Amino acid sequence: MVRSCCVKGCNSKSHNRKGQKLNHQDRYFKFPTWKKGNGEHVAEITKRRRMAWVAAVRRKNITFANISPFMYVCSRHFHKGQPAYEMMETDPDWAPSLHLGHTETIQTDTERFARQNKRAQKKKTARSAEGHGEQHTEETHEDNGEQHTEETHEDNGEQHTEETHKDNGEQHTEETPYNIQEVEATQTECNMCVQRCAEINRLLEENGKLQRELNEYRMSDGFFGDNDDKVKYYTGLPNLGTFMALLHFLLPLMPHQKKILSPFQMILLTFMRLRLDLPAQHLAHLFRVSPKTVYRTFNEIVSFLYVNLKRSIVWPDRDTLQKIMPHQFVESFGHRVAVIIDCFEIFTEKPSNLKARAQMFSSYKHNHTMKYLIGITPKGCICFISKGWGGCTSDKHITENSGFLKNLLPGDIVLADRGFDIKESVGMLCAEVKLPAFTRGCCQLAAKDVEETRKIAHLRIHVERVIGNVCQKYKILTGTVPINMILPCEGEDVTFLDKIVTVCCALTNQCPTVV
Structure with missing residues (x-):
């Protein structure tokens, strides 16, 4: 059904002549009803509101008692795009007030009202005198040589009668x-x-x-105020400016759909679950929604963040690496260090399938885990994150099959733990991997190996600090992940846990580095 605004001069319509829906975001609201059955107070307020709407629209065919059900006022005539709550009488949007098609106002004429009231009083007095059989006419009195007459004056084109008195040759007007x-x-x-x-x-x-x-x-847009500590606690981001910049980047990319929660609330709910690992029931109480809505919102926003933030995890070019190379790396290895790599594991529930259970059991953690390969630049920025692998998978296998080697260039140096036996794989790319030396049996390390190991261990510790920072910021990575999170997403080759890990790493890149 075509809806159009009844305000004078407003051409807003929901559909064109062909019945096609227009793309604009205007909404249409009916005139408020007079609620007479909800108590005296509600009846009085709703009556005043209906009168205010009629007065604001100011059309002859719209009166308090006669308003067609097809009369609408569009959202263009409200400051916030919709009418305020009917009990908020002081709100500017309690009645339409913008672009109403009339701006003229008629000033009240107090003098005219005074003259009308005076004439009404005279007529009332005359009627009262006639009732007692008396007749009043205009009389002329003479008293001690004084004479009273009525004179007619013309003021601004209008005539009125005043009594003028003469006393000793002086003339005055009696109030x-x-x-x-x-x-x-x-x-x-x-x-x-x-x-x-x-x-x-x-x-x-x-x-x-x-x-x-x-x-x-309500956890709405003004939830943070100007409190940076509040932002850091609930989102992991360093301050309100960073959060607002990220929010302004994401909001235009979000699909425009009618949801129970606003876009701000949906993003905040997701950040709070990533950051604090709050149960869905607790978030449902905070945001006044059902746990089902929390699960659906979290899944949608994590997928949305994964698509739009994974591009912030990039492998820098060699010129950029050389310009930002910390002096500790330059003193030890020159400008050749490209990346520091390590693996970290996330605990999962025990799978029911025996084969999956065997693949996911980690002998190092003595638990069922998913393992991820992470790479950071010498400056401490995350530049690579792999997909998840079962906990029993070796570091070498993940490195060779995760796509990590495709990023290396001839001459690059990779710092890694001794569990990464990938010298042959890296050597084929004319790159070099630096691993700490270790003793075999009772053999003593040579002085050169001791110094090399000390340098590598000293610089490689940065990647462990970054991993610890990611897990410390986002507690969801330190808990036990349910099995449904490690299943492949429908139509994709990644799991939901892969998306969560990628989003957490991308958000960590928005914070100051720990290196």
Whole structure:
């Protein structure tokens, strides 16, 4: 059904002449109803609101008692794009107030009202005198040589009668009692206006304070305020500026769909679960939704973040590496160090399938795990993260089959732990891998090997600090992951846990490095 705005001069419509829906985001709202059956207070407020809407639209065919059900007011005429709650009478959007097609106002003529009231009083007095059989006419009195006459004056094109008195050759105008009453009424009204303004300002201030508290209570856009510590605790990001920059990057990319939660709330819910590993039931209480909505929102936003943030995990070119190379690496290995690699494991539930159980059991952790290969630059930025592998998979196998070797160039040096026996694989690329030496039996390390091992161990520790930083920031990686997270996503070659790990690494890259 075609909906159109009834405000004068507004051409907003929901469909064109061919019945095709237009793309604009306008919404249409019916006139408020007078709720007479919900108590005296509600009836009075809803009646005033309906009258305010009728007065704002100002159309002859729209009256308080006669409003067609097909009359709508579009969202263009409200500051926030929709009417306010009917009990919020002080809200600017309690009634439409923007682009109403009329700006002229008629100033009240107090003098005209005074003249009308004076004439009405005279007619009332005349009727009262006739009832007692008396007849009043205009009379001329003479008293001690004084004469009273009525004169007619013309003021601004209007005629009125005043009594003029002559006393000892002097002429003066007598004030009627009504003028005194009018002055007193005006003064009383001014005092009431001052009191009303003071009360309105107090209510507006109170309303703003309650609105801010409600925003925090609802986890809405004003939840963080200007508190960087709050941002760091709930999201892991260093400050509000970083969070807002990331939010402004993501919001235009999110699909426009009607959801229970706002885009801000959906992103905040996801960050809180990644950061604090809160149960879905707890998040459901915080955001006033069902646990099912929490699961669905978390899955959707993690997939959305994975698509848009995985590009921030990039392998830098050699020129960039040389420009940002820390002096410790330059002193030990020159400008040739490209990456430091290591593997970390995430605990999972015990699979029911025996083959999967064997593949995922880690002899190092004595538990069922998923293993990931991570690479960082000498500056401490994560530049590579692999897909997940079963805990029993060797470091060498993951390195050779994860696509890591494709990033190396001839002459690059890779710093790794001694468990990475990949010298042959790297050597085929004319690159070099540096592994710490270790003793066999009772053999003593040569002095050269001792110094080489000390340098490698000293610099390779940076990757362990980065891994610890990622897991410390996002507690979801330190818990036990359910089995459904390590199953491949529908139509994709990655698991949901792969997406979570990638998103956590990408968010860590938005923070200052620990190197």
